[in-house]
Amino acid sequence: MSIRVVVADDQEIVRTGLTMILNVQPGIEVVGEAADGREAVSLARRLRPDVCLFDIRMPGMDGIEATRQLAGTGIAVVIITTFDLDEYVYGALQAGARGFLLKDAGPQLLSQAIHAAANGDALIAPNITVRLLKAFASGSPPKQPIEPLTDREEQVLLATARGKTNSEIAAELYISLSTVKTHVANLMAKLGARNRVEIAMWAYETNRVKKA
Known part of the structure; x- marks a missing residue:
């Protein structure tokens, strides 16, 4: 059974490109497209996809709020952005996104991210993991684990x-x-x-x- 995906980006050419890339990947089917976060959330609630691929910067409702709206629904969200040190990415991760990619990610990495999210895993583009997490660490004292880690x-x-x-x-x-x-x-x-x-x-x- 194919992984059902909704793609949301305010640029039609980007949506079309992402859809074309995903639809030729084994085990993935794009079932809907949206031009902004509000439309994406409505579409996701109606179609119940396995994964949503959201841009961050969209009119009306951005990708962060759209991710937050879908938290706890069982629908996984992967964020895709143009900027490798975009302050909005950290907010999206806090909102519950399972991972993120840059828009220049190749088809293989994009497919891997979709499959990982659908399987309850997460994929963060390796080339930006260290920089982004370092740059946007909260700065507050980290919470202590309830039990020591093995x-x-x-x-x-x-x-x-x-x-x-x-x-x-x-x-x-x-x-x-x-x-x-x-x-x-x-x-x-x-x-x-x-x-x-x-x-x-x-x-x-x-x-x-x-x-x-």
């Missing part, structure tokens, strides 16, 4: 903060995919994180990831 959880934490998917973490640590998912779930519970992106943010806020 050595393996620390390893999974660092790999997640570097933008690796569950499959990549499993290969790197020589553990099964199900074991990685268990560790990620444990990290979310211990850190009070809503998603993998918030896990990554916590790793940066606690200086667990060395600055480049």
Whole structure:
């Protein structure tokens, strides 16, 4: 069964391009397009796609608010933006987006992000992970985990903060995919994180990831 996607961008040529790219990727089908966030939210609630691909800067309702509106609905959101250090991206991640890409991402990375989001994973473009998370860390004291992290959880934490998917973490640590998912779930519970992106943010806020 194909992953059903709604694409939202205020530029028609961008929407058309993204739709064409996604529709030729195995296991992905674009079921709707929207020109702004309000239309995107309405369309998503009606069509119930698996994933929404949202631009950040849209008229009326931007991608951040659209993401917030869909939080808790079971519809995953991936943010795609033009700017690699866009302050709005951090807000979108706080609103519940599972990942983000730049608009110059190739078809393969775009497909990977859609599949990751649909599977409850997240993909953050590796070339901007470090810079963006460092630049937009909250600056407030990081919350403490409700229980100490195990050595393996620390390893999974660092790999997640570097933008690796569950499959990549499993290969790197020589553990099964199900074991990685268990560790990620444990990290979310211990850190009070809503998603993998918030896990990554916590790793940066606690200086667990060395600055480049």
